[in-house]
Amino acid sequence: MRDILTDLEAGKFLSDPDPVRRAQIQMKRPLPKRFYTAVTVAEGPDGVFAVHLDGKPVRTPGKALLALPTGRAAQLVADEFAAQAETIDPVSMPVMRLVNTALDGVTLDPQAVLEDILRFASSDMLCYRADGPVALVERENAAWDGLLDWARASLGARFVLAEGVVHVEQPREAIAAIGIHLSQRAEPLRLAALHLMTSITGSAVLALAVDFQERDLDSAWVAAHVDEDWNVEQWGADAEAVARMAGRKRDFTAAFNVLDALRG
The missing domain is CATH 1.10.3580.10 (ATP12 ATPase)
Incomplete structure (x- = not known):
């Protein structure tokens, strides 16, 4: 379970519990280009809140729907996506990494x-x-x-x-x-x-x-x-x-x- 609880990074990115080492790993790997324009939060019929990129829901590395119990929690993730510039840097998205850990690991x-x-x-x-x-x-x-x-x-x-x-x-x-x-x-x-x-x-x-x-x-x-x-x-x-x-x-x-x- 400790292995699961170390940051579950998106896609092919490696993780390390040491933030300095994690940053070094990221520097060695090309970051993906930002592929979206609009970032929104949408409430579903079951009362959970999903983050959408250009109208499409975000999924975790484990393919789970990135849906959260409150709008404020979902907005934290949305804000991190919106703050990305030309590339997407998971190290700069600690809330998203925590959410991925919860949905793909803790559950x-x-x-x-x-x-x-x-x-x-x-x-x-x-x-x-x-x-x-x-x-x-x-x-x-x-x-x-x-x-x-x-x-x-x-x-x-x-x-x-x-x-x-x-x-x-x-x-x-x-x-x-x-x-x-x-x-x-x-x-x-x-x-x-x-x-x-x-x-x-x-x-x-x-x-x-x-x-x-x-x-x-x-x-x-x-x-x-x-x-x-x-x-x-x-x-x-x-x-x-x-x-x-x-x-x-x-x-x-x-x-x-x-x-x-x-x-x-």
Whole structure:
């Protein structure tokens, strides 16, 4: 299932979980010419919304109709198609790639995707704290304690903290509570967005906090990168790390926008 959940690119394009490597692959392959003029969203009789190029519906690499449950979600994909210039670059279309993953991958086995998110929850990033320096410890506490307090109060999930990277066993009840809330969000596109956000941040709690509107885009991104930001402040960042971070931010933003659009 992890293989399915790596970006399902359109057509013959290869995928790689590293955005820098993915961009390098794309640079080596000729991109297809833009073949359409008009991009529209059409509501079908079954209440789903399809993206049309010059009046013809778009299909996923797996040949499924690219149809979404809300008009806003479909418009996100339509906007990416409309933004293409002379060629079509799938790397610049993170929402479309996420939708392809949902329709061609998650629909095959949503339970496996849910269980993968639970595996992240069992070693959630928010639970592993630095043992120094004091300024970093305080920064982690300020960014993460509120999220764990929210998980305990709103989700019924009480997590155990640890210092360093030594694994700590989380209470079975906490993981079960996360599982209950995920099972209530098992529609493929939402689950795909939650999985992407979880895999980028290392935190299922943070992904659920976004879906529950407990955190907005900017505060969630900052919370997910406390340690990285600290290291950059101390040592600086190289160009490759900056490019990698930009790619992750683009995909994270796409997942956030999809979750928001699914609210109607």
